[in-house]
Amino acid sequence: MEKAYDEAEIIQRKAKILAADERPGSHDYEQANKSVDKENELVYEDQKTVIDAGRQEREDAEKIEAIRAKLASNEIKSELPKKLYRAFTINPSKLSVEKLKETLIPLNANGSDPTKISDGNELGVYMSTNEQMVEKAYASGCGTNIAIKCPKFHDGYTLVDHIKLPSCGIILEIDTKNLDIRKPEITPYLQGIYNNGFQGDEWIADAIPANHYKVKKFILSRFANDSERFETEVADNNIEEAMDLIKTEFQKRKEAALKYKEFLESIPEQARINGYGLKRKWQKYLEEERSEAADYVKKNLESFENVEIKKLSALPYWNKISKFLSDKGISDGEVVIIDDEKSWESVYGSNDSKSSHKPKAIILKKEIFNQENISEENISWLIHEIGHIEFYKNLGDNLDEYMDEYHKKREYAASEMEKAAFSTQFEYLKSVGKTKTECLGFVEKYLNKSFGKDQKEARRKELEQIESYITSVFKY
Numbered sequence: 001m002e003k004a005y006d007e008a009e010i011i012q013r014k015a016k017i018l019a020a021d022e023r024p025g026s027h028d029y030e031q032a033n034k035s036v037d038k039e040n041e042l043v044y045e046d047q048k049t050v051i052d053a054g055r056q057e058r059e060d061a062e063k064i065e066a067i068r069a070k071l072a073s074n075e076i077k078s079e080l081p082k083k084l085y086r087a088f089t090i091n092p093s094k095l096s097v098e099k100l101k102e103t104l105i106p107l108n109a110n111g112s113d114p115t116k117i118s119d120g121n122e123l124g125v126y127m128s129t130n131e132q133m134v135e136k137a138y139a140s141g142c143g144t145n146i147a148i149k150c151p152k153f154h155d156g157y158t159l160v161d162h163i164k165l166p167s168c169g170i171i172l173e174i175d176t177k178n179l180d181i182r183k184p185e186i187t188p189y190l191q192g193i194y195n196n197g198f199q200g201d202e203w204i205a206d207a208i209p210a211n212h213y214k215v216k217k218f219i220l221s222r223f224a225n226d227s228e229r230f231e232t233e234v235a236d237n238n239i240e241e242a243m244d245l246i247k248t249e250f251q252k253r254k255e256a257a258l259k260y261k262e263f264l265e266s267i268p269e270q271a272r273i274n275g276y277g278l279k280r281k282w283q284k285y286l287e288e289e290r291s292e293a294a295d296y297v298k299k300n301l302e303s304f305e306n307v308e309i310k311k312l313s314a315l316p317y318w319n320k321i322s323k324f325l326s327d328k329g330i331s332d333g334e335v336v337i338i339d340d341e342k343s344w345e346s347v348y349g350s351n352d353s354k355s356s357h358k359p360k361a362i363i364l365k366k367e368i369f370n371q372e373n374i375s376e377e378n379i380s381w382l383i384h385e386i387g388h389i390e391f392y393k394n395l396g397d398n399l400d401e402y403m404d405e406y407h408k409k410r411e412y413a414a415s416e417m418e419k420a421a422f423s424t425q426f427e428y429l430k431s432v433g434k435t436k437t438e439c440l441g442f443v444e445k446y447l448n449k450s451f452g453k454d455q456k457e458a459r460r461k462e463l464e465q466i467e468s469y470i471t472s473v474f475k476y
């Protein structure tokens, strides 16, 4: 006789139930354990005799027949719930209004039987009368696995090689008016965990058009009972507002994770693996980084007036660059902003932005870089400087040596450092829709400003070099 279930699936189911609410004594906990016990019984029975299994099948058939008969009667029709709930998780960076206006269709179609979903239950879009159940079982960090890869470290419990990011749970409220819904046929061995062992009933529909559901709530969490869980209710069906909140929060989490990854990369493997004092080292790392821009100001800008240190994320156009940066694995940092035109000219010359490698700092001219209506071209120069800082960071202890060589060689654009900075810059410009020709135009403008009329040959050489970077960025 064919085995009606496989063990791995049952274990998976159990894990799901236990994750729902792990507090002993709670109602959910009791329910969940009852279900697990029942499953154990079933496992045992199935192994016992074929006759028992046959009887079970007959009983199941009777139950299903009874449900059918009930469904056919008007009595149960009048009991149709007005509202049902359903939840799922997605990667927060893939959230979009369009995604939440799609018709819902059954997922996990069963490969061997198209009338069933993967766990053997009847095919359909599943809903429940119990909102708490769908939230706990389907919207709390399960389903999607989003993490940032990093060097192996001790997270306080165990060794891991990634930093987990939250996924986004979405809870839908379904209006059943004029929607064709029915009770699903549940595979006998799963009846013990019907509705995930919670109070309430499960219903299904073949499909749910968008006008029958609305988003009730978004939840960011990494796992069940996440202490850093973040949620927002959708008020007045204003999905966009709630979605923006979730996206901003997710971005923050991602940036924090990237920063932590940078920190892990900056310390020796032994310190990461034994985990001792990791927290203290992390605090120190943050403090030192915070002080680098301040250090630069103290060493170089004593005579300047109106100098300000700002976080990148505090710039008025941060929303335009944050996604690009985090996609590239770059976290928030600080910039020095100078509002002293005269002194600027005397120290930094014709460029409006600059980067320093020791201490590491980005220095920006205020009138260009501290305003909302900044051009993409100007933003791209900030990205260029960020590219420099990333290059310095990646060199680690070899930075001084590299910079000595760089100054000796005097190869400017042909250096690995400028290659990294210009490539990041053009990738940004490409990402905001600028063409290859426009990028070339920006570079020519910049070179004309930097080189005198008598430096034609040097100017031509640099242009050629930078053009090759543009070409390779636009190749794909």
Ligand SMILES: [Zn+2]
Binding pocket: 384, 388, 418, 421
């Ligand atoms: Zn540069």
